[in-house]
Amino acid sequence: MPLDEPTALERLINGILPENPVYRQLLGMCPTLAVTGAMMPAMTMAAATAFVLLSANIIVSLIRGLLKPHLRILVFTLTIATFVTIADRALAAYMYQMSKTLGPYVPLIIVNCLIISRCEICASKQSVGVAIADGVGMSLGFALALGSIASIREILGSGTWFGLHLFSYAYTVAENILGWVTTILGMGTLGLPDIHWQNWGIMVLPPGAFLTLGLLLGAVEWFGQRRRRAGE
Amino acid sequence: METLIVLIQIGVSAALINNFVLYYFVGVCPFLGVSRRVDTAFGMGCAVTFVISIAALLSWIFTYYILRPGAPLPTQVWTALGGSPSVTVDLSVLSYIMYIFVIAASVQFVEMYVRKFFPPLYKSFGVFLPLITTNCAILFACLIIMKNLQDPSQLWGLHHAMTMAIGGGVGFTLAITLMAGIREELDMCDVPKPLAGPGIALITAGILAMAFMGFAGVERGIENAIAMLLK
Amino acid sequence: MSDATAKTGYIRQAWLVIFLALAYGGALAGVQTTLGPRIEENKRQETYSVIPALVEGADKSQTVEKTITGKDGKPQTVFLARDSQGTPRGWVVPATGQGFADRIDVLIGLDLDVSTITGLYVLDQKETPGLGNLIQDPAFQDRFIGKRTSEPVQVVKDDPAAGSNAVKALTGATISSESVATIVNSALKNLKEPIREL
Numbered sequence: 001m002p003l004d005e006p007t008a009l010e011r012l013i014n015g016i017l018p019e020n021p022v023y024r025q026l027l028g029m030c031p032t033l034a035v036t037g038a039m040m041p042a043m044t045m046a047a048a049t050a051f052v053l054l055s056a057n058i059i060v061s062l063i064r065g066l067l068k069p070h071l072r073i074l075v076f077t078l079t080i081a082t083f084v085t086i087a088d089r090a091l092a093a094y095m096y097q098m099s100k101t102l103g104p105y106v107p108l109i110i111v112n113c114l115i116i117s118r119c120e121i122c123a124s125k126q127s128v129g130v131a132i133a134d135g136v137g138m139s140l141g142f143a144l145a146l147g148s149i150a151s152i153r154e155i156l157g158s159g160t161w162f163g164l165h166l167f168s169y170a171y172t173v174a175e176n177i178l179g180w181v182t183t184i185l186g187m188g189t190l191g192l193p194d195i196h197w198q199n200w201g202i203m204v205l206p207p208g209a210f211l212t213l214g215l216l217l218g219a220v221e222w223f224g225q226r227r228r229r230a231g232e
Numbered sequence: 233m234e235t236l237i238v239l240i241q242i243g244v245s246a247a248l249i250n251n252f253v254l255y256y257f258v259g260v261c262p263f264l265g266v267s268r269r270v271d272t273a274f275g276m277g278c279a280v281t282f283v284i285s286i287a288a289l290l291s292w293i294f295t296y297y298i299l300r301p302g303a304p305l306p307t308q309v310w311t312a313l314g315g316s317p318s319v320t321v322d323l324s325v326l327s328y329i330m331y332i333f334v335i336a337a338s339v340q341f342v343e344m345y346v347r348k349f350f351p352p353l354y355k356s357f358g359v360f361l362p363l364i365t366t367n368c369a370i371l372f373a374c375l376i377i378m379k380n381l382q383d384p385s386q387l388w389g390l391h392h393a394m395t396m397a398i399g400g401g402v403g404f405t406l407a408i409t410l411m412a413g414i415r416e417e418l419d420m421c422d423v424p425k426p427l428a429g430p431g432i433a434l435i436t437a438g439i440l441a442m443a444f445m446g447f448a449g450v451e452r453g454i455e456n457a458i459a460m461l462l463k
Numbered sequence: 464m465s466d467a468t469a470k471t472g473y474i475r476q477a478w479l480v481i482f483l484a485l486a487y488g489g490a491l492a493g494v495q496t497t498l499g500p501r502i503e504e505n506k507r508q509e510t511y512s513v514i515p516a517l518v519e520g521a522d523k524s525q526t527v528e529k530t531i532t533g534k535d536g537k538p539q540t541v542f543l544a545r546d547s548q549g550t551p552r553g554w555v556v557p558a559t560g561q562g563f564a565d566r567i568d569v570l571i572g573l574d575l576d577v578s579t580i581t582g583l584y585v586l587d588q589k590e591t592p593g594l595g596n597l598i599q600d601p602a603f604q605d606r607f608i609g610k611r612t613s614e615p616v617q618v619v620k621d622d623p624a625a626g627s628n629a630v631k632a633l634t635g636a637t638i639s640s641e642s643v644a645t646i647v648n649s650a651l652k653n654l655k656e657p658i659r660e661l
Contacts, residue, residue, distance in 0.1 A: 026430055029257070029264070030257050030368045050548060051520045063479075080490060082487040085325060088497045089494050093501040095508075104372060107371065107414070108258065108585075110332060201594075205440045205591075206257065206438075207441040209439035210441055211439075213432030214435035214438060215433040217430055222425075325499075329491075384538075385537050385538050385539065449563055449638060452561070
């Protein structure tokens with residue numbers, strides 16, 4: 001094996017931030033925009049993608065000696081399509097409501113450029129161990145990307161996170177603390193003003209997805225540019 | 233007449249209201265990658281429309297006759313081999329693999345056709361054509377066809393599928409060309425450095441998506457207008 | 464010479480693809496046989512679990528599926544809801560139609576002689592979040608309880624007069640509300656007589 005190919009550990013760490021599939025490589029945009037309305041669907045999609053990526057990487061790495069240039073893309077696609085079907089059926093069997101929410105986006109994992117590109121760049125050339133590390137790294141990076149976008153969209157758009165109403169809880173806690181403090185200080189009754197979180201409906205709708213991803217991309221770029229300038 | 237109304241609804245819905253890129257988020261990769269100049273964007277849109285139509289035609293035929301639950305061909309094979317006729321033969325688990333082959337074949341076919349009959353066109357964006365294989369929009373069209381061939385009491389005919397596919401392609405072309413026009417203007421503007429490239433493109437797409445949201449409810453308006461015209 | 468090796472190379476390649484295709488096909492067939500029944504059950508439970516809420520006293524395990532032909536000539540599945548002793552209590556009719564954004568799927572609960580609506584449940588919708596998608600809220604769905612099937616259900620902006628066959632629309636979601644009413648009305652018009660004949 002040539003000495004300048006990344007090791008398993010390098011592959012693993014690369015996938016999380018430096019070569020993050022969404023923020024750096026701009027791959028897998030379709031699910032990133034579609035399922036990030038809330039954390040639960042986003043994490044389910046990240047898990048499904050991780051399953052397909054790891055399985056495809058393992059199989060392709062195992063048969064990498066047999067692959068010839070002409071038909072290898074076909075082999076990759078066949079493998080990926082099979083595992084996506086398995087993931088889709090498993091979701092429909094065990095998480096039926098979630099599979100209805102995710103809808104057509106689970107089969108669209110097949111054309112997620114991320115998986116084919118990992119098969120091409122890493123799994124078809126390196127051993128199973130490295131392929132697994134690469135798959136794990138990229139999956140973590142993908143989950144991180146999806147999670148960051150979904151958190152923003154869900155909190156601003158519905159006031160919840162994973163379905164928990166954050167602002168109501170915070171408000172209740174604040175009210176309780178205020179009540180406790182005023183009782184101890186003997187200040188009589190004081191109440192918090194009647195404020196509620198107004199959902200930013202746009203966040204749950206398509207434009208919100210585009211805007212959030214665009215702004216987050218800008219933020220990641222900005223940090224990267226600052227770090228590069230500091231390093232110079 | 234009712235069929236015509238349904239077809240118009242399907243077409244307008246796929247092109248404008250539920251625009252493939254701006255509502256369903258499919259085809260975003262080429263949308264961001266190829267929308268720098270209006271002529272390449274328009275060419276890409278036409279190529280995608282062409283491929284989607286062929287892929288829709290093939291996948292409708294395969295799904296209707298082979299892949300859907302209770303499809304005629306496998307059922308005939310099953311009963312010919314002595315299977316019980318009360319069992320619904322369901323090959324739909326092979327759908328995704330079949331669609332991938334259909335799409336790859338469609339792209340091959342379109343590539344050959346363009347290379348033979350429009351050589352200068354092929355030279356200018358021949359490299360994009362294989363990329364269309366991984367274009368989510370085409371697989372998405374196949375998935376819509378599959379979804380509408382599941383319920384035996386409400387099956388989509390070939391005309392429904394083709395209208396949806398062509399409508400989707402037209403919508404994609406519209407979105408990508410609009411985007412290219414905007415990005416050509418943006419090239420001359422002072423975009424903040426971190427946002428240059430994909431960042432500002434996505435924000436623009438977001439505003440464009442907001443604009444397209446204004447089309448919601450249009451198909452009911454069309455339905456009412458046609459109903460009034462017919463009175 | 465190189466031609467022959469290229470050809471054997473292709474043939475060897477083809478063997479790989481064919482072998483993989485068969486292996487994957489077998490794996491998928493296995494997945495289908497194991498998970499298929501579970502998925503079917505999930506789909507059925509989705510409807511069945513709502514039936515007790517739509518028809519009073521119904522036991523979901525006692526539900527009977529029937530297929531009828533509507534006035535439009537198309538076959539339609541309806542559900543006869545029975546209590547735990549097997550006595551029929553009412554009907555549940557699935558219906559679908561175009562909403563504001565996309566299709567809306569509903570389940571309509573009816574009494575035994577199909578004269579009153581006993582419940583409404585929205586299974587699937589893709590209306591505007593925060594506005595139209597509130598049609599899935601019981602607060603909206605319960606407005607249909609008690610409405611007669613002898614005339615179409617109307618949708619009005621203010622509180623309906625007592626005894627009228629009207630429901631109040633959702634604020635800011637008139638079209639979604641009207642779509643639901645239209646779906647209910649057309650389903651009833653299409654299936655009322657055929658169900659009564661059962």
